Amino acid sequence: MIDFLFKSSISLLALLIFYHLVLEKEKMNQFNRFYLLFSLIFSFAIPFITIEIATEIIKAVENPTIILFSQGSSQIIKETNHSAHLFWIIYGIIAAFWCIRFIRNLLKITSKIKANTKLDYHNAKLVLIPEKTLPYTFLNYIFINETDYYNRNIEAELYAHELTHVRQIHTLDILLIEFLKTIFWFNPIFIFYKKAIQLNHEFLADEFVIRSYENIPFYQSLLISKANVSLPLYLVSNLNFLVTKKRLLMMTKNTTQTKAILKQITLIPVFVVLFYCISIKTVAMEESSSHLIQKKSSLSKNQIKKETLPNKKESLQKVNTSNTSIVANNIVSKKPTTDSITSEEHPITEITQPEFPGGILAFYKFIGNNFKVPSELKGSGKVVLTFMVEKDGGLSEFVILKDLGFGTADEVIRVLKLSPKWIPGKEKNEAVRVKYSLPVQIEPSK
Template identity: 50%
Template sequence: MEIYLLKSTASLIVLLGIYHLFLEKEKMHTFNRFYLLFSLLLSFTIPFITIEVAVESLPKPLLLSQSAPNQVLTQTQNQTIAVDVAQVLESETNYIPIILWSLYVMATLFLVIRFGKNIYSLILKAKKSRKVAFNCSTLVLSKEEQLPHTFLQYIFINEDDFNSQNIQQELYTHELTHVRQKHTYDVLFIEILKTLFWFNPILVFYKKAIQLNHEFLADENVVESHKNVSFYQNLLVEKASWNSNFYLASNLNFSVTKKRLIMMTKTTSKSRAFLKKIALVPVLAGLVFASCIEKTAAKDKEPEVWINGERVKESEMNQPISNWKKEQPNENNQTNEAAYFAGVRFIIYKTGTWTKDRVQGKDIILDKTYEELTAEEKDRFKPYLRIPKGHVKKSPTAAELEDYKDSKKYAIWIDDVNVKNTELNNYSPSDIAYVLGSSVMKNARTQKHPQPFQFHFYTHNYFDKKQMGKAPEKYPLDKVEIFDKIIKN
């Protein structure tokens, strides 16, 4: 909500500023009328407009574990750290938004009632008074001492002045212009906005600008119809002391200032008006772009990847490489959990502080070997009690091996030695016992290895020597650490 109000208010201010600086003084009142109305509509809809611009995004440093959503895994140079992120179980009720919304509702309700009451009073006055059809309008003859003013198709005038023909033709022409051009609807529109957004003072200035523009339009029509500028100017000055209490009606003496008197004698060339209108296009486009721009992560269209005869799905690209392969684990070479973690310490710290290359724990909550853990404690460490499985030999196809030779797509290692892609020319598919690959985030790519994928090829001799088909018998580190809270230095 705050962002919506900030964007809409900023747009209102910018567009109104453009109007006062470049448009108000020009004699192109019809265009200005619709510019002001368009400014209101645009400002209140612009927060809903989104222009997405793809940008390269950085990867998240920590990945949430699906099996334990409150826990996070991260890697250091020499050990695996299990970070247990503390969750907020309770939060105090914040009464400030409730109070503010209650105040808004009460104030808005009061203004809605006042708005409806004023409309009703004008309509009731029209119903109770004597009416006379007059061109495209209806004259409402009232006993009140008042200047002519317009609401919808009704022109309210004093009955005695009408009977004695004490109302100048220029005044009728002025009010008829308000009726024909339906200026009341503009006033009702801005009043509705003021009722809903009563806390936004910029709308008051919009109403003044819109009503003054209405008077420019009516004055222009009077001058063109009666060809007597000086008489009309004197008439306005003479009536300027009259006051009107109908804020929803178009009033003859609204803002009888130097602006209106000067505007009657002013001219604006067609070329000047055209240039001003054209100049608004890039300004409005820039405002929309600046307000609606939203940066989104770019989706790189990476090359197709095949592993051991099967294509990797696009939806699997961001998953661990173990999820890419469709091989079945070597069930005959699985390691027992107790044997794999035998003697490994499981430590929980209250806090952990990031240092240069690792997290330093503080305030130990639990420190036990795997054998000392209770069933409940093992359940807490369950996401980290995974045992790697042995790989099953499977050679790539000839087409896959040919594709891996593309140096723009793949960085290549053979038996854990980085080589040029052309080195694969020395191998046939049957020479390769196993292929292991992964995608590389853009920010992790180097000048030496700019490729989006990196792949390791293992020959039969190397695969057998390293016993890659057998599950490891022992956890490679001496401890697993968990931190309830991580503090950055």
């Protein structure tokens, strides 16, 4: 969740800054509306996209080593995280407040529609309300003061302005961003997105009025004269939104088609850089020169043999890899066993064991392809460590229980950090955090 929020926020912020610096000042309002909405969709989708690029490093090996794996064990960790519970309680209370506010304003608008007179007007409906207010729009309803309507005190430009909001369905944009503000109330970026979207709506409506009536000075004076009337509802499109220098200048601005196309083309590197920084993950894969030679030849009889782990009478299968030879338990059962250890602090239950993508032999090959034998290592010994397989399959919390020295433990941890995400352990078909122990016996080759 934290990873999603961080990545989406980075994307939202970068695209919003680009909009304010490059696009907002240009008169290409339809494109800018699409850009703002697409920025929201793109920023929410990109954290879920990960493309791994394997970088292969060829390294010659002078001292091949045999690595022996004993059967690892796993155990589910059930822990009570009071701080997480408190966070979700606070989040839920505040989100409920904003949700109630959102629903309350929707009900206020719908009650106005039901309680007042409605008249057909072009492709919209006029709602005549008693309170003194400027015209404002919600979906295909235009709310205007009843007295002003019958006394013909509403200029034609104002009707045209509100009809643009109706035809282009600007209310849907506002409802979308307001919904996101309710769910992600802690993220101030959405406040700025809403302001940008609403201002763009006014640019679009002003553009239509100017194109229809061709009297910019009169329309500007009309807007300034109406600028002091406040509007209590935040879910509607209204004439009086940010009558500022930006809006008045946009009426007289002219952006050539060539300039607009060039500005739009600059978006390509922006989206490419964001996608590369957020979604592209480089995975280092070391491959020794000896392994490259083995790839070109067929399996020899020396590539499969029988060996015995220290102090265990088990059948072992030897798999040749790059700079190491890996010897793994040839377990008869398809599913490795799990420990059933219980404690008051960390209650343990039987689970579906986490698994490396491709199975245990693929995991051993991965270790062999990436493990670099410390040059100082002369003897043999065992490295024992534990690590946590998280709910999303990532590895964390590496703890060394027994170290052979000469940097062997650090090297095992380094290789494990290169690992792709595992298939997480499950309890009752629900992903759980699992503590995994891994004994590794390192023997010098003869």
